Amino acid sequence: LDPSCDFEKDLCSWKQATSDDFDWTKNSGSTPSASTGPSSGHGGKGYYVYIETSSPRVPYDRAILEFKGVNRKTVCLSFYYHMYGVHVKALNLYNGGNKIWNMKGDQGDSWKRAEVTISGDYDLKIEGVSGDSYQADIAIDDISVQDGSCGGIPPPPSLPPIPPTTQGPGVPNRTNFYCVVSPQSCGKSPVSRVIGGVNANPGSWPWQIALLRGSGKSFSCGGSLITPEWVVTAAHCISRGQPGSYYTIRLGDHNRHVNEGTEEDIPAKRVIVHPDYNKIPIDSDIALIQLSKPATLNARVKTVCLPSQDEVVPTSSRCFITGWGKIKHPGSSHHILQQANLPPVTNSECAKKLASSPGSSLQITQNMICAGVSGTILSGCHGDSGGPYVCQTSAGNWVLQGAVSWGSPRCSAAERYTVFARVGKFRNWIDKNMNSGIIPPTTIPP
Numbered sequence: 001l002d003p004s005c006d007f008e009k010d011l012c013s014w015k016q017a018t019s020d021d022f023d024w025t026k027n028s029g030s031t032p033s034a035s036t037g038p039s040s041g042h043g044g045k046g047y048y049v050y051i052e053t054s055s056p057r058v059p060y061d062r063a064i065l066e067f068k069g070v071n072r073k074t075v076c077l078s079f080y081y082h083m084y085g086v087h088v089k090a091l092n093l094y095n096g097g098n099k100i101w102n103m104k105g106d107q108g109d110s111w112k113r114a115e116v117t118i119s120g121d122y123d124l125k126i127e128g129v130s131g132d133s134y135q136a137d138i139a140i141d142d143i144s145v146q147d148g149s150c151g152g153i154p155p156p157p158s159l160p161p162i163p164p165t166t167q168g169p170g171v172p173n174r175t176n177f178y179c180v181v182s183p184q185s186c187g188k189s190p191v192s193r194v195i196g197g198v199n200a201n202p203g204s205w206p207w208q209i210a211l212l213r214g215s216g217k218s219f220s221c222g223g224s225l226i227t228p229e230w231v232v233t234a235a236h237c238i239s240r241g242q243p244g245s246y247y248t249i250r251l252g253d254h255n256r257h258v259n260e261g262t263e264e265d266i267p268a269k270r271v272i273v274h275p276d277y278n279k280i281p282i283d284s285d286i287a288l289i290q291l292s293k294p295a296t297l298n299a300r301v302k303t304v305c306l307p308s309q310d311e312v313v314p315t316s317s318r319c320f321i322t323g324w325g326k327i328k329h330p331g332s333s334h335h336i337l338q339q340a341n342l343p344p345v346t347n348s349e350c351a352k353k354l355a356s357s358p359g360s361s362l363q364i365t366q367n368m369i370c371a372g373v374s375g376t377i378l379s380g381c382h383g384d385s386g387g388p389y390v391c392q393t394s395a396g397n398w399v400l401q402g403a404v405s406w407g408s409p410r411c412s413a414a415e416r417y418t419v420f421a422r423v424g425k426f427r428n429w430i431d432k433n434m435n436s437g438i439i440p441p442t443t444i445p446p
Contacts, residue, residue, distance in 0.1 A: 007048055014067050022063050042111045046141075057134075062130070076145070081114060089131035188206075208223075213246065233286075244271045271288070368420065370417040404418065
């Protein structure tokens, strides 16, 4: 007897708890409420179970599934979860009364996989918590068990200390868990960088990668690890006519001049440049890189969360840019990872500043997001290209809202704000290409 269940016939050996507020519901197809819940079971078909959070539910109502069984081995328990909706609260997994995994908030309209290592007897509870309103449905599907620990990944250690200039909530611990489809051990870290920024603490931004070129592995751009096998970077970082194998992804790096023992170099398998990428006006400046093998996730290598399609980033958001770009202009790329707090600005404000800057023939489009502090030098700069612009959610996770695209030639927000590819405009494109087995040609506009 084990907890495996695909929910096609019933709840298998899981039982509805009697000490909670309501029950999990078995369903196929879409849930009744708009803009929340899945449209099908995991894999695009079949049944799943979910919590229906419309009336008469009230905030913090709990629905619990229970499973008890004998287990004399170390096993990897995996399951798929779907947490989509602006009011989504929390999904928790307990064993023996101890919380061993949890996820909070809207994770986008897609199924994601979680894994957790369990040793000893099963005393499992899956708890779905109702949110502040009806767009808070949470679903689970395809629970399975395999012998051995999950990917050899140890529990994540405590996060590095937050620099004194930062504020915000800490991030809760999650045990032996990582996302295979779309990150959500994702986005765990503290916080400031680049022109006018400061050195980052080692491991503070574990999704940051260095994009290296050719057999000499020369540093060219940054990027963001979004799953163990995929990286987001800027399209302008990809050279026309070069195969995927021309690039190497370096993970876990901090000081590029020192071998710290935390780095992992993985050759790229393929690169996918957005088909609408245009060098003028540098629009749709985003690309995907598939690694030739999955990255080893650990304390220094983690995935960043992705925004939902067309997600809006409030100008009040707490956001940071990171990279190894210049810290002064003129100058060279920095060898230590830098960070800077860059608040978002509206596209209209960004366009206004751009129009007043000298020699500008560029324009701001809906595929871009801008950030910076007017009248300061805080900005991204050469070498930061393709790297992450992340904003923190109320749950403490960091979401990849931008990939560094362009800005002031002199790297100063006093002239122009930093402009990023707006990742939320490309979420559907990202998902489609990651889930496709077809390898499209890498084409770069002339």
